[in-house]
Amino acid sequence: MNVVRFILQNHVQVLELTLEHLWLVGFSTLLAVLVGVPLGIVISHRTSFSKPVLASANIIQTIPSLALFGFLLPLPWLGERSDRLAILALTLYALLPIIRNTYTGIRSVDPAVVEAGRGMGLTDSQLLFQVELPLAVSVILSGVRVAIVISVGLATIAAAIGAGGLGEFIFRGLAMVDNRVILAGAIPAAILALAADLGVGWLEKRLHAR
Amino acid sequence: MMRLPSSLAVLFILATAALLLSCSPSHSNRIVVGSKNFTESFILGELIAQQIEAHTSLKVERRFYLAGTYICQQAILAGRIDVYPEYTGTALTAILKQPAGRDRMDVYQRVKHEYERRFGLDLGPPFGFNDTFAMEIRGEDARRLNIRTLSQAADFSPQWRAGIGYEFMERPDGYGGMVTTYGLHFAEQPRIMDLGLLARALKDHKIDFAAGNATDGLIPALDLIALEDDRHFFPPYEAVPVIRQQTIREHPEVARVLAELDGKISNAQMQRMNYAVDGQHRDPREVAREFLLETKLVR
Amino acid sequence: MLGGHMPAEATTPVIEFRDVFYRIEQIQILSGLNLQVEQGEILVLLGRSGSGKTTTLKLVNRLVTPTSGEIRVHGVPNDQGDIIRLRRRIGYVIQDGGLFPHFTVERNVGLVPSIEGWPAARIRARVQELLDLVGIPAELASRYPRQLSGGQRQRVGVARALAADPGILLMDEPFGALDPLTRDELQLEFLSLQQRLHKTVLFVTHDLREALRLGSRIAMMETGKLVTVLSPEEFLRSADPWAAAYVRAFGDGLTSLANRGKS
Numbered sequence: 001m002n003v004v005r006f007i008l009q010n011h012v013q014v015l016e017l018t019l020e021h022l023w024l025v026g027f028s029t030l031l032a033v034l035v036g037v038p039l040g041i042v043i044s045h046r047t048s049f050s051k052p053v054l055a056s057a058n059i060i061q062t063i064p065s066l067a068l069f070g071f072l073l074p075l076p077w078l079g080e081r082s083d084r085l086a087i088l089a090l091t092l093y094a095l096l097p098i099i100r101n102t103y104t105g106i107r108s109v110d111p112a113v114v115e116a117g118r119g120m121g122l123t124d125s126q127l128l129f130q131v132e133l134p135l136a137v138s139v140i141l142s143g144v145r146v147a148i149v150i151s152v153g154l155a156t157i158a159a160a161i162g163a164g165g166l167g168e169f170i171f172r173g174l175a176m177v178d179n180r181v182i183l184a185g186a187i188p189a190a191i192l193a194l195a196a197d198l199g200v201g202w203l204e205k206r207l208h209a210r
Numbered sequence: 211m212m213r214l215p216s217s218l219a220v221l222f223i224l225a226t227a228a229l230l231l232s233c234s235p236s237h238s239n240r241i242v243v244g245s246k247n248f249t250e251s252f253i254l255g256e257l258i259a260q261q262i263e264a265h266t267s268l269k270v271e272r273r274f275y276l277a278g279t280y281i282c283q284q285a286i287l288a289g290r291i292d293v294y295p296e297y298t299g300t301a302l303t304a305i306l307k308q309p310a311g312r313d314r315m316d317v318y319q320r321v322k323h324e325y326e327r328r329f330g331l332d333l334g335p336p337f338g339f340n341d342t343f344a345m346e347i348r349g350e351d352a353r354r355l356n357i358r359t360l361s362q363a364a365d366f367s368p369q370w371r372a373g374i375g376y377e378f379m380e381r382p383d384g385y386g387g388m389v390t391t392y393g394l395h396f397a398e399q400p401r402i403m404d405l406g407l408l409a410r411a412l413k414d415h416k417i418d419f420a421a422g423n424a425t426d427g428l429i430p431a432l433d434l435i436a437l438e439d440d441r442h443f444f445p446p447y448e449a450v451p452v453i454r455q456q457t458i459r460e461h462p463e464v465a466r467v468l469a470e471l472d473g474k475i476s477n478a479q480m481q482r483m484n485y486a487v488d489g490q491h492r493d494p495r496e497v498a499r500e501f502l503l504e505t506k507l508v509r
Numbered sequence: 510m511l512g513g514h515m516p517a518e519a520t521t522p523v524i525e526f527r528d529v530f531y532r533i534e535q536i537q538i539l540s541g542l543n544l545q546v547e548q549g550e551i552l553v554l555l556g557r558s559g560s561g562k563t564t565t566l567k568l569v570n571r572l573v574t575p576t577s578g579e580i581r582v583h584g585v586p587n588d589q590g591d592i593i594r595l596r597r598r599i600g601y602v603i604q605d606g607g608l609f610p611h612f613t614v615e616r617n618v619g620l621v622p623s624i625e626g627w628p629a630a631r632i633r634a635r636v637q638e639l640l641d642l643v644g645i646p647a648e649l650a651s652r653y654p655r656q657l658s659g660g661q662r663q664r665v666g667v668a669r670a671l672a673a674d675p676g677i678l679l680m681d682e683p684f685g686a687l688d689p690l691t692r693d694e695l696q697l698e699f700l701s702l703q704q705r706l707h708k709t710v711l712f713v714t715h716d717l718r719e720a721l722r723l724g725s726r727i728a729m730m731e732t733g734k735l736v737t738v739l740s741p742e743e744f745l746r747s748a749d750p751w752a753a754a755y756v757r758a759f760g761d762g763l764t765s766l767a768n769r770g771k772s
Contacts, residue, residue, distance in 0.1 A: 162281035
């Protein structure tokens with residue numbers, strides 16, 4: 001097949017762009033987890049905050065990605081480097097699924113179990129780390145999985161503002177009107193998304209609450 | 211006491227983090243040459259790449275078709291490319307956001323100084339041609355109306371439709387300034403189109419006035435005339451290689467080798483190369499190689 | 510230690526409710542509760558749903574905070590001092606065990622000792638001891654709660670509550686979700702356990718039969734008020750309208766229950 005031959009011939013560049021893509025997706029997902037999971041934990045315990053937090057994350061999601069990139073461009077420090085900007089935008093988009101799933105996961109832990117634990121003298125942090133989080137981890141991971149898959153797709157758009165990644169092939173192919181180049185970007189991106197989906201999905205099943 | 215799954219999860223996270231950190235872009239033994247997404251930029255990119263390949267032992271990777279000045283700037287700042295061809299005028303107004311200058315040397319020096327200071331980027335010596343904006347009209351119109359300069363064109367502008375590239379519309383040294391300086395009054399808003407399509411559209415009477423470039427290959431080929439910038443509105447746009455200082459530190463031979471291109475390409479030569487690719491549909495790689503052989507830069 | 514072996518006056522109740530009121534929003538859940546639980550007794554809180562008996566139980570380990578009034582444990586008001594320490598000294602058993610579904614039986618039972626920092630060997634030994642005590646075969650130790658029957662889960666729940674050797678046990682309808690045969694079995698086992706361990710037990714139920722069989726005293730509650738506190742025999746003979754209503758509702762054969770298995 002033409003595409004496969006093209007990819008093999010240009011494997012160095014395909015690899016390099018794939019690594020750039022992984023960097024964008026991975027780092028932003030990590031940030032989203034570091035911010036989103038604690039935030040989800042907080043709103044699951046203080047439900048008065050849950051509406052505003054979830055609503056904000058929801059609003060961010062409705063902003064078209066290219067528009068969000070555009071909004072962030074004029075900012076100092078961030079706007080100077082498009083990869084920083086892209087990582088910020090990707091992080092913001094990943095927040096909703098992660099916060100929401102953390103919230104849902106913890107709220108769906110059997111309250112009788114939590115109360116039993118509290119009654120036996122577990123501290124709040126012991127309850128969180130030994131009971132709530134382990135029981136919610138499968139749902140949380142499911143949110144992470146969704147976030148990663150979304151990010152892989154969004155990161156292709158980031159190439160439009162110069163952040164690199166597999167989207168660069170796609171845009172180049174469009175400009176050159178060359179399908180092989182487009183696919184050389186699209187196929188690895190699709191494979192990345194699939195691999196993440198399957199990999200994290202496997203982890204979810206392993207850790208599913210017994 | 212951590213349970214097996216928890217410690218496994220922590221390990222997984224650490225491994226992922228480690229993997230991610232190693233993904234952040236860097237490449238030590240290759241030179242990546244970038245270019246923008248139009249013909250002249252490819253050709254220059256090829257010249258740079260082939261020059262490095264011929265005179266050093268470094269491997270060169272090409273990352274062309276970057277969609278615009280901003281994207282190239284981002285790519286070189288992030289280290290995704292090591293060198294790419296830029297224009298002094300563009301660097302001054304679009305990147306450094308300073309008002310345009312008139313004097314070639316002055317503009318070059320200012321850009322060189324600021325690039326070193328602010329971005330850690332080095333400006334190599336100019337390739338030799340000035341690809342400033344050229345306002346083109348059809349040869350037949352120029353002869354019939356007997357006009358040679360932009361000032362003369364002002365009287366006829368209300369009858370014309372203008373076609374311009376996207377960057378020309380947005381840039382401070384572009385459409386807005388030109389229209390004011392020369393008192394041009396086009397009947398409608400200009401049509402914004404891909405640079406590569408401007409000459410064709412002009413020839414086909416879809417537009418009457420095109421904001422092209424001085425080194426357009428199709429100017430002589432399609433009997434188009436570039437109007438003279440008699441009020442000297444358009445700043446100089448000398449093509450230069452922009453190189454990362456870090457790349458020069460690691461591979462000083464790159465700077466040396468690119469310096470050999472100093473002043474080697476005239477406007478006419480660039481026009482010819484552009485035409486070979488745009489008009490005759492030849493491969494930019496070959497066109498570049500031919501040039502290097504002709505000028506004895508490469509044997 | 511919350512003074513389980515304190516040389517207090519012999520008459521200091523282990524648990525004492527003083528003028529306790531509890532209200533949420535507009536609803537008065539408990540009014541004017543005054544009650545003492547003596548050392549070594551099983552005090553049954555009997556009442557129907559909504560009578561406030563579960564809330565009363567939860568006041569002891571401060572899962573609920575009273576609107577006014579005091580709860581004293583071993584003579585000390587339970588809002589003073591470390592609430593975590595208080596809870597770890599009190600065993601808490603709820604309906605269907607409340608076992609952690611992601612812990613094995615062994616890990617569930619060893620929970621409080623482990624958060625108290627006992628060495629692993631000591632925890633293992635204690636878990637073994639308790640599983641024997643409640644009649645859970647050793648091979649079930651590495652199973653998960655969902656793999657056990659209801660009765661087995663409840664036994665594990667009791668074992669877990671006893672793990673750190675608390676002086677007080679709070680039990681909230683622990684046998685309520687079980688079938689009658691298993692319930693009967695567990696009640697008897699519990700009685701014999703109590704004969705050996707002499708814990709102070711506050712036991713919530715709506716089942717008069719259970720109350721008569723297990724309770725050394727029965728505290729009857731109705732709509733948030735303590736109606737009467739009687740021994741089982743007294744209860745059966747009582748002229749109190751609520752008590753009488755209960756006796757009527759439960760029909761015959763109660764007398765034998767009242768007399769069975771009492772020390």
